[in-house]
Amino acid sequence: MRNDYESIRDLFAKNVVPSYGRFDLALSHGSGSYIFDVAGRRYLDLGSGIAVCCLGHAHPAITEALVEQSKKLIHVSNLYYTEPQGRLAAEIVKRTGAGKCFFANSGAEANEGLFKLARKFGHDEGRFEILTATNSFHGRTMAGIAATGQDKVKKGFEPMTPGFRHIPFNDLDAARNAISPATVAIMIEGVQGEGGVTPAMPEYLLGLRQLCDEKKMLLLMDEVQCGYFRTGKFQSFQRILENSALRIPNSEFLPDGISMAKSLGGGFPMGAFWARAPYANLLGPGTHATTFGGTPLACAVALKIFEVVECEHLAENARKLGDWLKNELERLAKTYPGVVKNARGLGFMLGFELAEKIPAFAYSDKLAAVQFTNRMQAAGVLVIPAGTQVIRLLPPLNLKPQEAREGIAMIEEVVKSLA
Ligand SMILES: Cc1ncc(COP(=O)(O)O)c(C=O)c1O
Numbered sequence: 140m141r142n143d144y145e146s147i148r149d150l151f152a153k154n155v156v157p158s159y160g161r162f163d164l165a166l167s168h169g170s171g172s173y174i175f176d177v178a179g180r181r182y183l184d185l186g187s188g189i190a191v192c193c194l195g196h197a198h199p200a201i202t203e204a205l206v207e208q209s210k211k212l213i214h215v216s217n218l219y220y221t222e223p224q225g226r227l228a229a230e231i232v233k234r235t236g237a238g239k240c241f242f243a244n245s246g247a248e249a250n251e252g253l254f255k256l257a258r259k260f261g262h263d264e265g266r267f268e269i270l271t272a273t274n275s276f277h278g279r280t281m282a283g284i285a286a287t288g289q290d291k292v293k294k295g296f297e298p299m300t301p302g303f304r305h306i307p308f309n310d311l312d313a314a315r316n317a318i319s320p321a322t323v324a325i326m327i328e329g330v331q332g333e334g335g336v337t338p339a340m341p342e343y344l345l346g347l348r349q350l351c352d353e354k355k356m357l358l359l360m361d362e363v364q365c366g367y368f369r370t371g372k373f374q375s376f377q378r379i380l381e382n383s384a385l386r387i388p389n390s391e392f393l394p395d396g397i398s399m400a401k402s403l404g405g406g407f408p409m410g411a412f413w414a415r416a417p418y419a420n421l422l423g424p425g426t427h428a429t430t431f432g433g434t435p436l437a438c439a440v441a442l443k444i445f446e447v448v449e450c451e452h453l454a455e456n457a458r459k460l461g462d463w464l465k466n467e468l469e470r471l472a473k474t475y476p477g478v479v480k481n482a483r484g485l486g487f488m489l490g491f492e493l494a495e496k497i498p499a500f501a502y503s504d505k506l507a508a509v510q511f512t513n514r515m516q517a518a519g520v521l522v523i524p525a526g527t528q529v530i531r532l533l534p535p536l537n538l539k540p541q542e543a544r545e546g547i548a549m550i551e552e553v554v555k556s557l558a
Contacts, residue, residue, distance in 0.1 A: 143177035160509075164516060169196025172535055172542045174521065182516065185534045185546050186523040190332070190364045190488070193402035193444065193453075195535040200447050201405055201440055208439035215435065217428060223438035230445050231413055234373040236393045239419035242411050242433030246363035246400035247278025249410035252427060253326065253359045253396045254282050256414055258302075259421050260357055261323030268321040269359075272308035274334030275327065277361055286326065289334070309339060311346040318350075324357040324395075325350075329375030332364035335529040336483050336490025341383035344376055348392055357395040357418065363410070367402035368448055368536055370486040371458030378458075378485055402536070405444045409437040453536040460543050461486035464532065467547045475558045480528075489532040490525060499557050511553065520549045 147165040151157075165177045172195050174184045187193065194201060208223070215221055228240040243249050258267050269286065271277065277286040284292045285300040288308075293299055306317045306325075314325060325347055331337040351358040362374050370378035380392050395418055400410035411433075414421065431437075448454065461484075468482030468491045480492040493507045500510045508524030515522045515530075523531040532546070 147177065162512070162516060171195040171197075172538055181519065183520045183542060183546055183549070185532045185538075186521045187402075187533055187535045188406065189401070189523055190369060190533040191401045191404075192406045193367060193369075193536045194405050194447055195537055198405070198447070198537075200443050201407070204440045204443035205407070205436065208436050212435045214431070216430065217432060221433075221435045221438070223435045223442060224433040227433070227438040227441050227445075230442065231399070231411065235397065235413050236391070237416040238413050239416075240411050240413050241422065241427065242409065242438070243400075243429050244408050244431050245278070245410045246361075246398060247280045247283040247410075248429065249363065249398035249400050249412045250277045250286065250326075250361060251280060251282055252412045252422075253324075253398050253414075254286070255427055256396055256412070256418060256421055257324035257357050257359065259426065260418060266321050266323035267302045268319060268323060269303050270306050270314065270317055270322060270325045271303060272327050272331070272334075273305045274308060274331055274337070275305070275361070276331070276333035276364075277326065278363075308334075308337060309343045311343055311350070314347060315350055318354055318356070322354070322356060324359050326359040326361060328361045328363075328365060329379060330365035330370065330485060330488050332488070332531070333525055335492070335526045336488060336531055338483070338485055339376070339379060341380050344379060345383070345392060348394075351395070359396040359398075360394040361398050363398055363400045364533075365485075365488050366397070366399050368454040368457055368486075369402065369488045369533070371454055371461065373454070375485070375488075403441050403444075404437055405440065407437055407440045409433075409441060448536060451537060456538070457487040457536050460538060460540060461489065463540075464543055464547065465489055468532075468550075471547075471551060471554055475554050478554045478557045484532075487532070487534050487536060487538070490529045493528045493530065495528070497557050511557075514553045514556070515549065518549045518553055520546055522550075 144165045166174055167177045168175050172184055174182050231240050241252050257269055261267055271286045271288055273288040275288040277283050282300045285303040288305040306313045329339055347358055365375040372378040395415045397413045403409055465482055472479040472481050477494055480494045482491045484490050500507050506527045508528055511530055512522055512524045525531045
Protein backbone atom coordinates (compact mmCIF):
# COMPACT_ATOMS: atom_id res chain seq x y z
CA MET A 140 0.00 0.00 0.00
CA ARG A 141 1.28 3.44 -0.86
CA ASN A 142 1.71 5.67 2.15
CA ASP A 143 -0.23 8.89 2.74
CA TYR A 144 2.70 11.10 1.84
CA GLU A 145 3.15 9.43 -1.54
CA SER A 146 -0.52 9.61 -2.44
CA ILE A 147 -0.69 13.29 -1.47
CA ARG A 148 2.43 14.01 -3.49
CA ASP A 149 0.83 12.24 -6.46
CA LEU A 150 -2.26 14.43 -6.18
CA PHE A 151 -0.01 17.47 -6.31
CA ALA A 152 2.05 16.13 -9.20
CA LYS A 153 -1.12 15.58 -11.25
CA ASN A 154 -3.22 18.56 -10.23
CA VAL A 155 -1.26 21.42 -8.65
CA VAL A 156 0.78 23.96 -10.63
CA PRO A 157 4.39 23.11 -9.77
CA SER A 158 5.49 26.68 -9.01
CA TYR A 159 6.83 25.82 -5.55
CA GLY A 160 9.92 23.82 -4.66
CA ARG A 161 8.33 21.87 -1.81
CA PHE A 162 10.08 19.84 0.86
CA ASP A 163 9.26 16.13 1.12
CA LEU A 164 6.80 16.61 3.97
CA ALA A 165 3.00 16.39 4.07
CA LEU A 166 1.65 18.03 7.20
CA SER A 167 -1.68 17.20 8.77
CA HIS A 168 -2.21 19.01 12.08
CA GLY A 169 -0.53 21.06 14.76
CA SER A 170 -0.72 22.16 18.34
CA GLY A 171 1.11 25.20 19.71
CA SER A 172 4.69 25.25 18.45
CA TYR A 173 4.50 21.68 17.17
CA ILE A 174 3.24 20.33 13.87
CA PHE A 175 2.68 16.74 12.77
CA ASP A 176 3.11 15.05 9.41
CA VAL A 177 0.70 12.53 7.93
CA ALA A 178 2.77 9.69 9.38
CA GLY A 179 2.32 11.16 12.87
CA ARG A 180 5.89 12.43 13.21
CA ARG A 181 6.23 15.59 15.34
CA TYR A 182 8.27 18.69 14.39
CA LEU A 183 9.10 21.82 16.37
CA ASP A 184 7.95 24.60 14.05
CA LEU A 185 10.46 27.45 14.20
CA GLY A 186 9.19 28.89 10.91
CA SER A 187 5.48 29.38 11.69
CA GLY A 188 4.51 29.06 8.04
CA ILE A 189 6.97 31.87 7.13
CA ALA A 190 6.15 34.27 9.98
CA VAL A 191 2.39 33.73 9.83
CA CYS A 192 1.18 31.50 12.68
CA CYS A 193 2.06 34.02 15.40
CA LEU A 194 0.06 32.14 18.06
CA GLY A 195 1.29 28.75 16.90
CA HIS A 196 -1.07 26.08 15.58
CA ALA A 197 -4.67 25.42 16.59
CA HIS A 198 -4.76 28.24 19.14
CA PRO A 199 -8.14 28.00 20.92
CA ALA A 200 -8.68 31.80 20.83
CA ILE A 201 -8.41 31.80 17.02
CA THR A 202 -10.73 28.80 16.74
CA GLU A 203 -13.25 30.50 18.98
CA ALA A 204 -13.09 33.81 17.07
CA LEU A 205 -13.57 31.94 13.77
CA VAL A 206 -16.51 29.93 15.07
CA GLU A 207 -18.26 32.79 16.85
CA GLN A 208 -17.90 35.30 14.02
CA SER A 209 -18.84 32.75 11.35
CA LYS A 210 -22.15 32.26 13.16
CA LYS A 211 -22.86 35.99 12.75
CA LEU A 212 -21.36 37.25 9.48
CA ILE A 213 -18.52 36.00 7.29
CA HIS A 214 -18.63 38.49 4.44
CA VAL A 215 -20.75 41.43 3.35
CA SER A 216 -18.48 43.26 0.78
CA ASN A 217 -17.15 46.76 1.23
CA LEU A 218 -20.44 48.26 0.07
CA TYR A 219 -21.34 48.39 3.76
CA TYR A 220 -19.87 49.17 7.17
CA THR A 221 -19.02 46.41 9.64
CA GLU A 222 -17.82 46.91 13.20
CA PRO A 223 -14.83 44.47 13.20
CA GLN A 224 -13.13 46.27 10.27
CA GLY A 225 -13.50 49.68 11.92
CA ARG A 226 -12.23 48.37 15.26
CA LEU A 227 -9.27 46.59 13.68
CA ALA A 228 -8.24 49.74 11.80
CA ALA A 229 -8.37 51.63 15.11
CA GLU A 230 -6.11 49.01 16.76
CA ILE A 231 -3.52 49.35 13.99
CA VAL A 232 -3.67 53.16 14.02
CA LYS A 233 -3.34 53.20 17.83
CA ARG A 234 -0.11 51.18 17.65
CA THR A 235 1.38 52.92 14.61
CA GLY A 236 0.45 56.59 14.41
CA ALA A 237 -2.20 58.99 13.06
CA GLY A 238 -3.44 57.64 9.75
CA LYS A 239 -5.92 55.22 8.19
CA CYS A 240 -5.96 51.59 7.06
CA PHE A 241 -7.03 49.71 3.94
CA PHE A 242 -7.59 45.96 4.18
CA ALA A 243 -6.48 43.40 1.60
CA ASN A 244 -5.74 39.68 1.48
CA SER A 245 -1.98 39.25 1.25
CA GLY A 246 1.33 41.02 1.54
CA ALA A 247 1.68 41.50 -2.20
CA GLU A 248 -1.77 43.05 -2.35
CA ALA A 249 -0.97 45.36 0.57
CA ASN A 250 2.13 46.51 -1.32
CA GLU A 251 0.09 47.01 -4.50
CA GLY A 252 -2.07 49.39 -2.48
CA LEU A 253 1.01 51.37 -1.40
CA PHE A 254 2.27 51.53 -4.99
CA LYS A 255 -1.09 52.98 -6.02
CA LEU A 256 -1.00 55.43 -3.11
CA ALA A 257 2.43 56.64 -4.30
CA ARG A 258 1.32 56.88 -7.92
CA LYS A 259 -1.77 58.87 -6.93
CA PHE A 260 0.38 61.17 -4.80
CA GLY A 261 2.75 61.97 -7.68
CA HIS A 262 0.30 61.75 -10.53
CA ASP A 263 -0.40 65.40 -11.24
CA GLU A 264 3.33 66.19 -11.33
CA GLY A 265 4.12 63.23 -13.58
CA ARG A 266 6.04 61.43 -10.82
CA PHE A 267 5.56 57.67 -10.59
CA GLU A 268 8.89 55.96 -9.96
CA ILE A 269 9.46 53.97 -6.75
CA LEU A 270 12.96 53.11 -5.52
CA THR A 271 13.34 49.78 -3.72
CA ALA A 272 16.39 47.96 -2.34
CA THR A 273 18.55 45.26 -3.85
CA ASN A 274 17.80 41.90 -2.18
CA SER A 275 14.36 43.16 -1.17
CA PHE A 276 11.22 41.06 -1.51
CA HIS A 277 7.81 42.64 -2.05
CA GLY A 278 5.60 39.85 -3.43
CA ARG A 279 4.87 37.90 -6.60
CA THR A 280 2.30 40.02 -8.42
CA MET A 281 3.50 41.82 -11.56
CA ALA A 282 4.23 45.04 -9.65
CA GLY A 283 5.57 42.97 -6.74
CA ILE A 284 8.23 41.28 -8.87
CA ALA A 285 9.11 44.59 -10.51
CA ALA A 286 9.55 46.08 -7.02
CA THR A 287 11.53 43.11 -5.70
CA GLY A 288 15.28 43.63 -5.89
CA GLN A 289 16.14 40.05 -6.89
CA ASP A 290 16.55 38.92 -10.50
CA LYS A 291 15.36 35.38 -9.80
CA VAL A 292 11.73 36.48 -9.32
CA LYS A 293 11.70 38.51 -12.56
CA LYS A 294 13.25 35.92 -14.89
CA GLY A 295 10.87 34.77 -17.60
CA PHE A 296 8.23 37.39 -16.82
CA GLU A 297 9.74 40.35 -18.66
CA PRO A 298 8.93 43.03 -19.62
CA MET A 299 8.69 44.28 -16.05
CA THR A 300 6.00 46.72 -14.97
CA PRO A 301 7.69 50.10 -15.39
CA GLY A 302 8.38 52.51 -12.55
CA PHE A 303 10.68 50.60 -10.20
CA ARG A 304 14.43 50.93 -9.73
CA HIS A 305 16.69 49.30 -7.14
CA ILE A 306 19.24 50.90 -4.82
CA PRO A 307 21.72 49.21 -2.45
CA PHE A 308 20.20 48.65 1.00
CA ASN A 309 21.48 50.69 3.97
CA ASP A 310 23.26 53.12 1.62
CA LEU A 311 21.85 56.61 2.02
CA ASP A 312 24.14 58.24 -0.55
CA ALA A 313 23.02 55.72 -3.16
CA ALA A 314 19.40 56.60 -2.41
CA ARG A 315 20.08 60.32 -2.77
CA ASN A 316 21.98 59.83 -6.00
CA ALA A 317 19.28 57.62 -7.53
CA ILE A 318 16.46 60.15 -7.26
CA SER A 319 15.22 61.37 -10.66
CA PRO A 320 12.57 63.99 -11.46
CA ALA A 321 10.11 61.07 -11.79
CA THR A 322 10.81 59.53 -8.37
CA VAL A 323 7.86 59.67 -6.00
CA ALA A 324 8.64 57.16 -3.24
CA ILE A 325 11.18 54.85 -1.61
CA MET A 326 10.07 51.46 -0.27
CA ILE A 327 12.16 49.30 2.05
CA GLU A 328 11.70 46.44 4.49
CA GLY A 329 12.59 47.24 8.12
CA VAL A 330 14.38 43.90 8.21
CA GLN A 331 14.93 42.25 4.85
CA GLY A 332 13.50 38.75 5.15
CA GLU A 333 13.76 36.71 1.97
CA GLY A 334 16.99 38.60 1.23
CA GLY A 335 18.65 36.99 4.26
CA VAL A 336 17.56 38.74 7.51
CA THR A 337 19.27 42.13 7.25
CA PRO A 338 17.97 44.91 9.51
CA ALA A 339 17.93 48.53 8.32
CA MET A 340 20.38 50.73 10.23
CA PRO A 341 18.82 53.45 12.42
CA GLU A 342 20.72 56.19 10.58
CA TYR A 343 19.48 54.81 7.26
CA LEU A 344 15.84 55.03 8.34
CA LEU A 345 16.25 58.54 9.72
CA GLY A 346 18.24 59.62 6.66
CA LEU A 347 15.59 58.26 4.29
CA ARG A 348 12.92 60.13 6.26
CA GLN A 349 14.82 63.41 5.86
CA LEU A 350 15.53 62.72 2.20
CA CYS A 351 11.88 61.96 1.46
CA ASP A 352 10.78 65.14 3.27
CA GLU A 353 13.31 67.20 1.38
CA LYS A 354 12.32 65.80 -2.03
CA LYS A 355 8.57 65.57 -1.29
CA MET A 356 8.59 61.80 -1.68
CA LEU A 357 6.75 59.11 0.27
CA LEU A 358 8.69 56.78 2.53
CA LEU A 359 7.02 53.37 2.37
CA MET A 360 7.87 50.44 4.61
CA ASP A 361 7.11 46.81 3.92
CA GLU A 362 6.48 45.31 7.37
CA VAL A 363 4.80 42.19 5.98
CA GLN A 364 7.36 39.81 7.44
CA CYS A 365 9.27 41.87 10.02
CA GLY A 366 6.26 43.64 11.54
CA TYR A 367 3.56 42.46 13.92
CA PHE A 368 5.61 42.32 17.13
CA ARG A 369 8.19 39.97 15.59
CA THR A 370 11.08 42.22 16.56
CA GLY A 371 9.58 42.95 19.99
CA LYS A 372 7.69 46.06 18.85
CA PHE A 373 4.59 46.29 16.68
CA GLN A 374 6.52 47.68 13.69
CA SER A 375 10.16 46.80 13.15
CA PHE A 376 11.22 50.44 12.76
CA GLN A 377 9.93 51.08 16.29
CA ARG A 378 12.42 48.51 17.58
CA ILE A 379 15.27 49.59 15.32
CA LEU A 380 14.96 53.19 16.45
CA GLU A 381 14.08 52.68 20.12
CA ASN A 382 17.56 53.24 21.52
CA SER A 383 18.92 55.33 18.75
CA ALA A 384 20.80 58.38 19.95
CA LEU A 385 20.03 59.83 16.54
CA ARG A 386 16.60 61.37 16.60
CA ILE A 387 14.65 63.72 14.44
CA PRO A 388 14.30 66.82 16.66
CA ASN A 389 10.77 67.30 18.04
CA SER A 390 9.21 64.53 16.04
CA GLU A 391 8.80 60.81 16.03
CA PHE A 392 9.91 58.74 13.05
CA LEU A 393 7.01 57.54 10.95
CA PRO A 394 6.95 56.30 7.39
CA ASP A 395 4.16 57.57 5.11
CA GLY A 396 2.83 54.11 4.31
CA ILE A 397 3.24 50.65 5.84
CA SER A 398 2.22 47.28 4.42
CA MET A 399 1.28 44.41 6.73
CA ALA A 400 0.05 40.82 6.30
CA LYS A 401 1.29 37.41 7.52
CA SER A 402 0.92 37.40 11.35
CA LEU A 403 -1.91 39.95 11.26
CA GLY A 404 -4.35 37.09 10.65
CA GLY A 405 -2.32 34.37 12.41
CA GLY A 406 -2.90 32.06 9.43
CA PHE A 407 -6.22 33.45 8.29
CA PRO A 408 -5.23 35.23 5.07
CA MET A 409 -5.28 38.99 5.34
CA GLY A 410 -3.19 42.03 4.55
CA ALA A 411 -3.45 45.74 5.21
CA PHE A 412 -1.76 49.02 4.57
CA TRP A 413 -1.63 52.04 6.81
CA ALA A 414 -1.24 55.51 5.30
CA ARG A 415 -0.01 58.41 7.42
CA ALA A 416 -2.59 61.12 8.13
CA PRO A 417 -1.63 63.63 5.40
CA TYR A 418 -2.00 60.90 2.75
CA ALA A 419 -4.79 58.85 4.33
CA ASN A 420 -7.52 60.27 2.08
CA LEU A 421 -5.58 60.17 -1.19
CA LEU A 422 -7.36 57.02 -2.31
CA GLY A 423 -10.91 58.33 -2.43
CA PRO A 424 -14.15 56.44 -3.22
CA GLY A 425 -13.85 54.27 -6.33
CA THR A 426 -10.03 54.42 -6.58
CA HIS A 427 -9.10 51.15 -4.87
CA ALA A 428 -10.97 48.03 -3.81
CA THR A 429 -10.87 44.29 -3.24
CA THR A 430 -13.83 41.98 -2.70
CA PHE A 431 -12.50 40.12 0.32
CA GLY A 432 -10.61 42.96 2.03
CA GLY A 433 -11.41 43.32 5.73
CA THR A 434 -14.22 40.79 6.00
CA PRO A 435 -15.88 40.59 9.42
CA LEU A 436 -14.41 37.10 9.77
CA ALA A 437 -10.81 38.11 9.02
CA CYS A 438 -11.07 41.19 11.22
CA ALA A 439 -12.64 39.33 14.16
CA VAL A 440 -9.71 36.89 14.07
CA ALA A 441 -7.18 39.71 13.85
CA LEU A 442 -8.82 41.56 16.76
CA LYS A 443 -8.66 38.42 18.89
CA ILE A 444 -4.97 37.96 18.08
CA PHE A 445 -4.20 41.53 19.20
CA GLU A 446 -5.96 40.74 22.47
CA VAL A 447 -3.95 37.55 23.07
CA VAL A 448 -0.63 39.19 22.12
CA GLU A 449 -1.32 41.98 24.60
CA CYS A 450 -2.69 39.86 27.49
CA GLU A 451 0.13 37.33 27.22
CA HIS A 452 2.88 39.94 26.73
CA LEU A 453 4.05 38.23 23.57
CA ALA A 454 6.02 41.21 22.23
CA GLU A 455 8.15 40.98 25.37
CA ASN A 456 8.46 37.24 24.85
CA ALA A 457 9.70 37.74 21.26
CA ARG A 458 12.22 40.28 22.49
CA LYS A 459 13.57 38.37 25.49
CA LEU A 460 13.55 34.87 24.09
CA GLY A 461 14.72 36.25 20.75
CA ASP A 462 17.74 37.83 22.48
CA TRP A 463 18.50 34.49 24.11
CA LEU A 464 18.18 32.64 20.78
CA LYS A 465 20.44 35.15 19.06
CA ASN A 466 23.09 34.80 21.77
CA GLU A 467 22.94 31.04 21.34
CA LEU A 468 23.29 31.34 17.54
CA GLU A 469 26.27 33.65 18.08
CA ARG A 470 27.75 31.02 20.40
CA LEU A 471 27.33 28.42 17.64
CA ALA A 472 29.05 30.77 15.17
CA LYS A 473 32.00 31.10 17.58
CA THR A 474 32.17 27.39 18.37
CA TYR A 475 31.67 26.09 14.81
CA PRO A 476 33.04 28.80 12.47
CA GLY A 477 33.43 26.21 9.71
CA VAL A 478 29.63 25.78 9.64
CA VAL A 479 28.03 28.97 10.97
CA LYS A 480 29.46 32.27 9.77
CA ASN A 481 27.35 34.71 11.78
CA ALA A 482 23.95 35.31 13.39
CA ARG A 483 21.73 38.33 12.83
CA GLY A 484 18.26 39.74 13.29
CA LEU A 485 16.01 41.10 15.98
CA GLY A 486 13.58 39.40 18.35
CA PHE A 487 11.93 36.44 16.62
CA MET A 488 13.22 37.36 13.19
CA LEU A 489 16.61 35.69 13.26
CA GLY A 490 18.98 34.31 10.69
CA PHE A 491 22.30 32.57 10.65
CA GLU A 492 24.56 32.40 7.67
CA LEU A 493 26.17 29.12 6.76
CA ALA A 494 29.84 29.04 5.92
CA GLU A 495 30.73 28.50 2.28
CA LYS A 496 32.00 25.11 1.22
CA ILE A 497 30.73 22.94 4.04
CA PRO A 498 32.35 19.61 3.00
CA ALA A 499 29.25 17.46 3.63
CA PHE A 500 27.23 19.63 1.21
CA ALA A 501 29.63 19.06 -1.70
CA TYR A 502 27.86 15.83 -2.73
CA SER A 503 24.60 17.49 -3.74
CA ASP A 504 23.85 20.41 -6.04
CA LYS A 505 21.05 21.59 -3.73
CA LEU A 506 21.62 24.99 -2.11
CA ALA A 507 23.43 24.86 1.24
CA ALA A 508 20.43 26.49 2.97
CA VAL A 509 18.12 23.78 1.57
CA GLN A 510 20.46 20.95 2.57
CA PHE A 511 20.70 22.35 6.10
CA THR A 512 16.90 22.70 6.27
CA ASN A 513 16.56 19.06 5.15
CA ARG A 514 18.83 17.94 7.97
CA MET A 515 16.86 20.00 10.48
CA GLN A 516 13.66 18.33 9.29
CA ALA A 517 15.25 14.92 9.72
CA ALA A 518 16.08 16.02 13.29
CA GLY A 519 12.46 17.11 13.85
CA VAL A 520 12.64 20.91 13.48
CA LEU A 521 11.21 23.17 10.76
CA VAL A 522 13.34 26.17 9.79
CA ILE A 523 13.18 28.38 6.69
CA PRO A 524 15.94 28.90 4.13
CA ALA A 525 16.59 32.41 2.81
CA GLY A 526 18.66 32.75 -0.33
CA THR A 527 21.52 30.31 -0.77
CA GLN A 528 23.26 30.44 2.63
CA VAL A 529 20.94 31.78 5.32
CA ILE A 530 18.63 29.88 7.69
CA ARG A 531 15.76 31.84 9.18
CA LEU A 532 14.05 31.31 12.51
CA LEU A 533 10.59 32.90 12.63
CA PRO A 534 8.97 31.13 15.58
CA PRO A 535 5.48 31.78 16.92
CA LEU A 536 5.38 34.78 19.26
CA ASN A 537 4.26 32.47 22.08
CA LEU A 538 7.23 30.10 21.79
CA LYS A 539 8.11 28.75 25.24
CA PRO A 540 11.61 28.87 26.77
CA GLN A 541 11.89 25.08 26.82
CA GLU A 542 10.92 24.97 23.12
CA ALA A 543 13.61 27.55 22.35
CA ARG A 544 16.13 25.40 24.25
CA GLU A 545 14.98 22.30 22.38
CA GLY A 546 15.34 24.13 19.04
CA ILE A 547 18.85 25.33 19.79
CA ALA A 548 19.90 21.86 20.97
CA MET A 549 18.69 20.37 17.66
CA ILE A 550 20.37 23.10 15.61
CA GLU A 551 23.60 22.48 17.50
CA GLU A 552 23.33 18.73 16.81
CA VAL A 553 23.02 19.37 13.08
CA VAL A 554 25.77 22.01 13.08
CA LYS A 555 28.05 19.64 15.03
CA SER A 556 27.42 16.85 12.55
CA LEU A 557 28.63 19.15 9.76
CA ALA A 558 31.72 20.49 11.56
C1 LIG B 1 8.63 41.52 3.04
C2 LIG B 1 7.56 40.83 2.27
N1 LIG B 1 6.73 41.55 1.51
C3 LIG B 1 5.75 40.99 0.81
C4 LIG B 1 5.55 39.63 0.81
C5 LIG B 1 4.46 39.03 0.01
O1 LIG B 1 3.45 38.60 0.83
P1 LIG B 1 2.37 37.54 0.29
O2 LIG B 1 3.11 36.28 0.02
O3 LIG B 1 1.37 37.44 1.40
O4 LIG B 1 1.79 38.13 -0.95
C6 LIG B 1 6.39 38.83 1.59
C7 LIG B 1 6.22 37.36 1.61
O5 LIG B 1 7.06 36.62 2.03
C8 LIG B 1 7.42 39.44 2.34
O6 LIG B 1 8.25 38.71 3.08
